[in-house]
Amino acid sequence: MTQLTDLGVAAIRDGVAGGQFTAVEVAEAFNANVAAAQAALNAFIVTTPDAAIEAARATDARRAAGQPLGKMGGVPIGMKDLFATRGVQTTAASHILEGFKPEYESTVSQKLWDAGAGMLGKLNMDQFAMGSSNETSYFGNVVSPWRRSDGGNAPLAPGGSSGGSSAAVSARLCPAATGTDTGGSIRQPAAFTGISGIKPTYGRCSRWGIVAFASSLDQAGPMARD
Numbered sequence: 001m002t003q004l005t006d007l008g009v010a011a012i013r014d015g016v017a018g019g020q021f022t023a024v025e026v027a028e029a030f031n032a033n034v035a036a037a038q039a040a041l042n043a044f045i046v047t048t049p050d051a052a053i054e055a056a057r058a059t060d061a062r063r064a065a066g067q068p069l070g071k072m073g074g075v076p077i078g079m080k081d082l083f084a085t086r087g088v089q090t091t092a093a094s095h096i097l098e099g100f101k102p103e104y105e106s107t108v109s110q111k112l113w114d115a116g117a118g119m120l121g122k123l124n125m126d127q128f129a130m131g132s133s134n135e136t137s138y139f140g141n142v143v144s145p146w147r148r149s150d151g152g153n154a155p156l157a158p159g160g161s162s163g164g165s166s167a168a169v170s171a172r173l174c175p176a177a178t179g180t181d182t183g184g185s186i187r188q189p190a191a192f193t194g195i196s197g198i199k200p201t202y203g204r205c206s207r208w209g210i211v212a213f214a215s216s217l218d219q220a221g222p223m224a225r226d
Contacts, residue, residue: 016060028053037173041173048122052120056076076117080180086101094138123164129185132160158192
């Protein structure tokens with residue numbers, strides 16, 4: 001049997017909608033992977049297992065009531081810590097913002113929650129998105145789940161600035177994650193870890209609620225395995 005954490009976004013959404021498994025089962029499986037790998041990869045700054053379960057229960061309740069589940073119904077995701085999330089620490093991986101809990105939600109994250117997605121946590125990144133190796137985070141380096149081809153044990157960089165996102169998706173800690181791209185911060189880490197990442201056309205996704213790096217270039221986008 002295929003492990004739930006091996007499934008991509010579409011397979012999870014369709015499986016929940018078709019009753020092959022519940023959204024809660026999916027959230028529990030990914031929560032377990034996050035907990036098991038966090039010490040080794042440091043992909044998350046904050047984990048939100050309860051939020052993932054709460055969203056999953058809401059999806060299962062909608063299905064039981066015969067209501068539409070949404071385009072992301074039952075899919076738990078990771079949120080790059082550059083996106084404001086109401087009531088959940090948002091730091092841009094900087095000590096300056098440590099402890100900051102916004103009273104508002106970014107447009108991107110709100111649209112995802114409205115579509116039925118749940119949040120597994122806030123993903124590590126280069127501080128203020130200024131970096132390409134995820135070595136500038138106040139909360140420590142992110143380690144790629146990939147290993148060296150020469151048999152060595154030295155850790156590999158997951159790319160950046162969306163390094164937590166790329167590492168988490170590649171390691172099956174989440175089926176998808178948000179990223180931001182100013183000069184390659186989605187595309188480069190996706191290439192480093194063997195996943196897919198897209199920088200949409202500038203302006204396609206609202207920047208409201210995203211900590212700015214270079215506003216004339218910043219763009220939110222998705223990162224996923226398939």
